[in-house]
Amino acid sequence: MSLAFGTEGLSVFYGSFQAVKEISLQFPEKSVTALIGPSGCGKSTFLRSLNRMNDAIAQARTTGHIWMNGSDLNHPDTDVIKLRQQIGMVWQKPNPFYKSVYNNIAFGPKYRGIRKKKQLDEIVEASLRKAALWDEVKDRLQESALSLSGGQQQRLCIARALSVQPQIVLLDEPASALDPVSTGKIEELIASLKQELRIVIVTHNMQQAARVSDYTAYFYLGKLIEQGKTDKIFTNPHHKLTQDYISGRFG
Numbered sequence: 001m002s003l004a005f006g007t008e009g010l011s012v013f014y015g016s017f018q019a020v021k022e023i024s025l026q027f028p029e030k031s032v033t034a035l036i037g038p039s040g041c042g043k044s045t046f047l048r049s050l051n052r053m054n055d056a057i058a059q060a061r062t063t064g065h066i067w068m069n070g071s072d073l074n075h076p077d078t079d080v081i082k083l084r085q086q087i088g089m090v091w092q093k094p095n096p097f098y099k100s101v102y103n104n105i106a107f108g109p110k111y112r113g114i115r116k117k118k119q120l121d122e123i124v125e126a127s128l129r130k131a132a133l134w135d136e137v138k139d140r141l142q143e144s145a146l147s148l149s150g151g152q153q154q155r156l157c158i159a160r161a162l163s164v165q166p167q168i169v170l171l172d173e174p175a176s177a178l179d180p181v182s183t184g185k186i187e188e189l190i191a192s193l194k195q196e197l198r199i200v201i202v203t204h205n206m207q208q209a210a211r212v213s214d215y216t217a218y219f220y221l222g223k224l225i226e227q228g229k230t231d232k233i234f235t236n237p238h239h240k241l242t243q244d245y246i247s248g249r250f251g
């Protein structure tokens with residue numbers, strides 16, 4: 001079975017505990033898919049499995065398939081460094097490197113062998129522009145990334161992911177540590193990025209899921225209960241479990 005990007009029967013175990021249960025989910029291009037569900041239902045575990053971040057967890061084991069353009073990314077021969085350039089990740093808490101704003105962005109391209117300053121300058125500017133941060137930091141490129149505000153740091157992390165031209169960006173509650181203004185900026189950014197990319201976002205914020213996503217997947221106890229167009233999931237869900245969650249009856 002070949003999909004542009006999606007999973008087929010994907011399970012994740014921590015030791016003998018199965019946190020994600022045989023999930024098959026496709027991510028259409030130029031769209032945002034929100035993963036929602038109560039705490040502990042496996043959203044972040046599933047998200048992290050998409051670019052093999054769970055490999056870093058000793059007791060984690062992933063079975064099933066992650067298809068991208070006909071290749072199974074869950075195959076042991078997958079080059080995970082290259083994979084993580086194609087599928088970038090932004091975490092809940094901004095985690096810029098202890099480097100200048102410029103070097104946070106230039107790091108990935110340099111690692112890929114780009115050495116010419118002019119080319120790096122162009123990548124840094126383009127990435128910061130795409131992340132809607134250029135105007136705020138263009139005169140601060142040599143300052144420490146840690147001198148930026150939390151919201152700016154998070155957009156810097158998004159710019160860092162964009163610097164290596166990913167096809168997919170995974171966002172794990174990217175705005176949950178931010179104030180409403182910064183959250184609004186991240187949501188605007190998501191809307192502009194999806195013109196070029198696939199985005200998968202984990203969020204606890206139902207209004208945010210409804211605002212930013214085209215598709216929504218509802219997880220419960222490690223299972224994918226329901227998925228489809230966000231409008232449909234939020235207005236007329238098929239399953240009672242989904243209805244109960246989105247109406248705030250539990251979770």
Ligand SMILES: Nc1ncnc2c1ncn2[C@@H]1O[C@H](COP(=O)(O)OP(=O)(O)OP(=O)(O)O)[C@@H](O)[C@H]1O
Pocket residue numbers: 014019037038039040041042043044045046057
């Ligand atoms: N490193 C780990 N080792 C063992 N168990 C883990 C690990 N990470 C997560 N789990 C367990 O896997 C299950 C799913 O956790 P996960 O963080 O994926 O859920 P979640 O839906 O993202 O939750 P939240 O919304 O609270 O972040 C939980 O029972 C959790 O305790």
